[in-house]
Amino acid sequence: MNKFKDFMNNNALKFIILMGVVSLFADMTYEGARSITGPYLAILGASAVTVGFVAGFGELIGYIMRFLSGYLTDRTRSYWAITVTGYLINLMAVPLLALAGSWEIAAALIIAERTGKGLRAPSRDVMLSYACSQVGHGWGFGLHEALDQIGAILGPLIVAVILFSHGSYQIGFAFLLLPALLAISVLMISRFLYPHPHELEVKIPQLDTKGFKKAYWLYVIAAALIAAGFADFALIAYHFEKVAIVSTALIPIFYAVAMGVDGVAALVFGRLFDKIGLSIMIVVALISSLFAPLVFLGGSYLAFIGMVLWGVSMGAQESIMRSSVAVMSTVEKRGSAYGVFQTIYGISWFAGSLLMGALYDFSITYLIVFSVLIQLISIPVFISMLRIRNQKGENIKI
Secondary structure (H helix, E strand, O other): OHHHHHHHHOHHHHHHHHHHHHHHHHHHHHHHHHOOHHHHHHHOOOOHHHHHHHHHHHHHHHHHHHHHHHHHHHHHOOHHHHHHHHHHHHHHHHHHHHHOOOHHHHHHHHHHHHHHHHHHHHHHHHHHHHHHHHHOHHHHHHHHHHHHHHHHHHHHHHHHHHHHOOOOHHHHHHHOHHHHHHHHHHHHHHHHHOOOHHHHOOOOOOOOOOOOOHHHHHHHHHHHHHHHOOOOHHHHHHHHHHHOOOOHHHHHHHHHHHHHHHHHHHHHHHHHHHHHOOOHHHHHHHHHOOHHHHHHHOOHHHHHHHHHHHHHHHHHHHHHHHHHHHHOOOHHHHHHHHHHHHHHHHHHHHHHHHHHHHHHHHOHHHHHHHHHHHHHOHHHHHHHHHHHHHHOOOOOOO
8 A cells, every 4th residue: 555655656657657658559559560561562562672771761760860859859858849749750650551552652651650759769768767867767767668568569469460350451550540549648648747857857966068978978889889780670580481490470479579578678677777787788788699699590499599588688778778878968968868879879770780681691600790799899898988987986886
């Protein structure tokens, strides 16, 4: 009973959960759509090259938008206006795909969906960071990620059920209007209940607001190295299909399992971040470097273990990396800090995915060596960052 009263009185935790529910419904919408956009574009007449370009270009535009949005967030402090606008573009583009009469229109909507996500990401994360300062950044962002991943699992499964029941792609996209409207509804309720989310921030003295510190840039470089070596699931699924490690029907199940592990890992590593601090990223780098040999060289059982490690790494990155940016930036520059970090991280992932795709056709062994080595290289960069923070007397365990 006392715990329930504590929850009801904890505005920060309620805000995190509300935004987590928004992300749950939002992920149901666009992750459900992303599970079928490739074959949908093909049915509308797009070539394989076009499908790959649309997917990659959409991600690239989304991450570049994060840089602009982060700067705009710091300049205007219009957290809700930017977040709501981004979600509206992000979510409404999905059901409109049901009405696309050509692959060109569908491609434009897919890119618009990624653009909307990029627009709202920094401002939303800044608002979450204010609330997380009360409950622990690692736990707060981990809880948000766990709720997020529930939607990432449910969306593709719902679309799969619709297709299995002989429904069309158009019906699948149209059905996703429901979680989209639910996400927007909860978002507006959150906006009404917490019009000034910056008031949730625990007041911590900030001594330097002139740009970003060296430790921040080292952290960005290390995270970018991990991103460059982290294979996208599209390439993993392509490998599974090509070498017939598992049946076609089991590939989405492997992905769903990885997403479930992602959510649990976000909570676990979020707690570890609050207890241990930034040094936990060294453990994340080690775990992340192990998935590629298992996924690309192992049989079905080792591939499954590799996907579990892939999910662990994804969840740890989602919770810890957002938490780390919050504790390594000032309130005045936090939007830009998120924007710069997410843009560089996304571009590195995009570039790494392209390179690994090319390496796959040339030699799977070279792909694995690249993935493992570039992620392990991040460890000395993380260590250098920790030493700088120690030398300057900054608290590592935050």
